[in-house]
Amino acid sequence: xxxxxxxxxxxRLVLGGLFVYAGAVKVLDPLDFAQNIRNYDLVGxxxxxxxxxxxxxxxxxxxxxxxAGVWKRGAALVISxxxxxxVVLTAVTMIRGLDVDCGCFGALSxxxxxxxxxxxxxxxxxxxxxxxxxxxxxx
Amino acid sequence: MRADNPLSEARRVLRQALVIGAVGxxxxxxxxxPLIKRFVRGEFRExxxxxxxxxxxxxxxxxxxxxxxxxxxxxxxxxRARSFFAQGHVPGARNVPADGSGSAIPREILDRPxxxxxxxxxxxxxxxxxxxxAKRLHDEGFKDIRVFSxxxxxxxxxxxxxxxxxxxx
Numbered sequence: 001x002x003x004x005x006x007x008x009x010x011x012r013l014v015l016g017g018l019f020v021y022a023g024a025v026k027v028l029d030p031l032d033f034a035q036n037i038r039n040y041d042l043v044g045x046x047x048x049x050x051x052x053x054x055x056x057x058x059x060x061x062x063x064x065x066x067x068a069g070v071w072k073r074g075a076a077l078v079i080s081x082x083x084x085x086x087v088v089l090t091a092v093t094m095i096r097g098l099d100v101d102c103g104c105f106g107a108l109s110x111x112x113x114x115x116x117x118x119x120x121x122x123x124x125x126x127x128x129x130x131x132x133x134x135x136x137x138x139x
Numbered sequence: 140m141r142a143d144n145p146l147s148e149a150r151r152v153l154r155q156a157l158v159i160g161a162v163g164x165x166x167x168x169x170x171x172x173p174l175i176k177r178f179v180r181g182e183f184r185e186x187x188x189x190x191x192x193x194x195x196x197x198x199x200x201x202x203x204x205x206x207x208x209x210x211x212x213x214x215x216x217x218x219r220a221r222s223f224f225a226q227g228h229v230p231g232a233r234n235v236p237a238d239g240s241g242s243a244i245p246r247e248i249l250d251r252p253x254x255x256x257x258x259x260x261x262x263x264x265x266x267x268x269x270x271x272x273a274k275r276l277h278d279e280g281f282k283d284i285r286v287f288s289x290x291x292x293x294x295x296x297x298x299x300x301x302x303x304x305x306x307x308x
Contacts, residue, residue: 027170030171030174031174031183031187031188031189032187034183034187035186035187035267035271038187038267039267045183045184045185045186045187046178046184048187049178049183049187053167053168053171053174053175054163054164054167056167057163057164057166057167057170058159058160058163058167060163061159061162061163061166062159062163065159071155071158071159073152073155074151074152074153074154074155074156074158074159075155075156075159077152077153077155077156078156078159078160081156099220131152
């Protein structure tokens with residue numbers, strides 16, 4: 001795990017920024033995102049709607065907390081939890097052989113597949129470094 | 140004085156995460172309250188489709204789809220995957236699989252007049268690809284797109300004619 005303060009600061013800004021961006025594009029069009037969730041064919045119409053309303057704000061807030069350096073470990077926990085969920089979701093979707101848009105970054109989204117999983121794992125690594133940093137050593 | 144043992148530290152982090160989650164929930168409800176009210180009133184239960192955003196796209200029943208097909212009054216598009224299409228489809232339908240990565244609508248279809256009637260369908264039940272295709276056709280400038288939401292399931296149940304093979308002329 002990375003311990004260098006400057007590197008951890010960069011991790012925080014990058015990961016926080018990515019989550020704020022990912023959340024913001026979804027907040028702008030909740031129904032489109034709801035459709036994306038529905039396409040995964042795991043939850044029904046109502047749950048898709050609820051997730052589409054709440055999830056983007058969770059991404060934005062945890063991203064903002066991370067960038068601001070307030071409650072960074074709590075924010076890193078939320079983000080890491082979301083990423084673990086995304087990885088499992090994408091893997092299950094691949095195994096089921098579904099061809100769906102990942103719905104992850106608005107217009108920059110592409111098919112839910114290995115590329116998406118690798119990206120999520122890379123972000124998860126940043127999240128883990130931030131989550132398990134020693135208290136008091138953080139920037 | 141704060142205890143610094145790992146357990147209380149873990150609790151602290153967990154508490155932070157829960158508060159962030161709760162604040163997220165509150166902000167989401169506050170910001171999207173108009174949309175949530177519409178949902179509570181019963182909208183979006185069938186699809187997340189806002190008719191006002193897609194003028195020219197509307198849902199049709201089996202009877203209307205059959206009439207349009209029998210009169211050859213519409214171009215029929217099948218939004219299912221190629222393999223399903225090959226196993227059986229509405230006679231004369233063209234296959235435009237609407238996969239997630241948004242495969243292109245064939246040029247030959249895009250070149251047709253924008254005011255022609257197009258019927259789109261997919262498997263039926265909860266399938267979403269016909270609506271996705273309808274939205275894309277709308278964005279391409281087509282003005283009369285009818286989504287046969289009962290889809291292939293209703294068509295075969297009604298014992299209507301079917302055609303096999305990949306059917307692409």
